[in-house]
Amino acid sequence: MKITLLGTGTSQGIPVIGCNCEACLSEDRRDDRLRSGVLVQSDGVNILIDTGPDLRQQLLGVPIRHLNAVLYTHEHNDHVAGLDDIRPFNFIQRIDMPFYGLQRVLDNIERRFSYVFEKNPYPGAPRASLHAIHSGESFQVENLNITPIEVMHGTLPILGYRFGDFAFITDASLISEENKELLKGTKVMVLSALQREDHHSHFTLQEAIDLIQELKIEKGYLTHISHRMGKTIEWEKDLPENIFPSFDGLELVI
Numbered sequence: 001m002k003i004t005l006l007g008t009g010t011s012q013g014i015p016v017i018g019c020n021c022e023a024c025l026s027e028d029r030r031d032d033r034l035r036s037g038v039l040v041q042s043d044g045v046n047i048l049i050d051t052g053p054d055l056r057q058q059l060l061g062v063p064i065r066h067l068n069a070v071l072y073t074h075e076h077n078d079h080v081a082g083l084d085d086i087r088p089f090n091f092i093q094r095i096d097m098p099f100y101g102l103q104r105v106l107d108n109i110e111r112r113f114s115y116v117f118e119k120n121p122y123p124g125a126p127r128a129s130l131h132a133i134h135s136g137e138s139f140q141v142e143n144l145n146i147t148p149i150e151v152m153h154g155t156l157p158i159l160g161y162r163f164g165d166f167a168f169i170t171d172a173s174l175i176s177e178e179n180k181e182l183l184k185g186t187k188v189m190v191l192s193a194l195q196r197e198d199h200h201s202h203f204t205l206q207e208a209i210d211l212i213q214e215l216k217i218e219k220g221y222l223t224h225i226s227h228r229m230g231k232t233i234e235w236e237k238d239l240p241e242n243i244f245p246s247f248d249g250l251e252l253v254i
Contacts, residue, residue: 001042003166003190003252006058008223009033010194011078013054016227023227030232030247034058035078036170036224038190040163045142047071049161049168055082061249066093069141070128071148072101073170074158075108083113087126096129100139100148102159103132135159136182149182151175154201162186166254170224173201180215188254189217190246192224196235205235212243221246 007013014033015024023031035052039062048070052058067089073079086097099106109130110117116126133139135150135157147162151172160169165187169175172192175183183189193208202224203211212220220243229235236245 001040001163001166001254003168003188003254004039004041004062005190005221005223005246005248005250005252006037006039006062007034007052007054008225008246008248008250009035010224010226011035011076012227014225014227019227021227022231023229026231028231028233030245032248033225034248036073038168039064040144040166042144042163045144047141047144047146049073050079051082051086052078053081055085058248059085065089067097069098069100071146071159071161072099072105072109073160074102074153074156075105076171079171080109080112083109083116083128084126086128087124090127096127098131098141099128100131100133100141100146102134102157106130106132133159135179147182149175149179151179156201164254166190166252171201172203173199175211183215186215187218188221188252189215189219190221190223190252193222193229194224195226195228197228205229205238209240209243213240218242219244221250221252 034054037052038049040047045068133148138147148159152174153171167186167189170192191208193205194202196205223246232245
């Protein structure tokens with residue numbers, strides 16, 4: 001299985017428009033962060049997690065010609081706004097692209113992108129089919145088994161995803177003990193860590209480190225990084241030896 005982190009930034013990305021902080025002015029390419037996106041590839045199956053506003057730019061850097069499905073973590077703009085850019089796969093594959101997510105999230109997408117779901121959509125519109133999923137209930141995309149796992153984004157329930165030995169969790173601020181059980185045994189985890197300071201709806205750097213250590217994850221990679229974290233070369237010094245900063249384009253082979 002190969003995991004490509006297409007985007008590792010927050011809703012504003014890095015650099016942030018109009019900002020002159022050290023992270024935003026950094027010449028370290030690891031500090032240039034697009035909005036969240038992940039590509040999971042296994043035995044010819046390609047699965048995208050979220051369709052953020054930078055999706056076209058992200059996928060131009062990845063040599064793929066087909067997608068099997070899109071999984072959604074939640075409905076916030078930085079995770080869905082690039083939905084229209086799945087159209088090239090519609091044209092190449094001539095299929096309705098399967099979208100998986102919580103029913104609430106799918107309902108939101110159907111409202112926001114109503115032109116996709118009209119009875120007689122205009123020629124060239126994206127084509128999609130909607131599939132509601134539930135935390136803890138595994139499902140298959142081709143030969144790939146996927147387990148959605150509920151995490152809390154402030155007061156909003158959202159989904160992380162586990163693919164065998166790999167788990168991806170973004171925008172989380174709390175995971176229940178019950179759902180931590182679904183993550184035990186994971187060898188590699190990509191987990192959000194917004195900034196050092198407390199935040200009402202995101203793990204801090206220390207909270208993310210603590211969770212990775214609590215779950216005994218072999219290798220942890222931190223994502224959804226804010227410019228408030230500072231330059232990667234500085235904050236990576238504080239990480240345990242099995243936890244690493246992620247960056248756009250990072251490939252993990254599991």
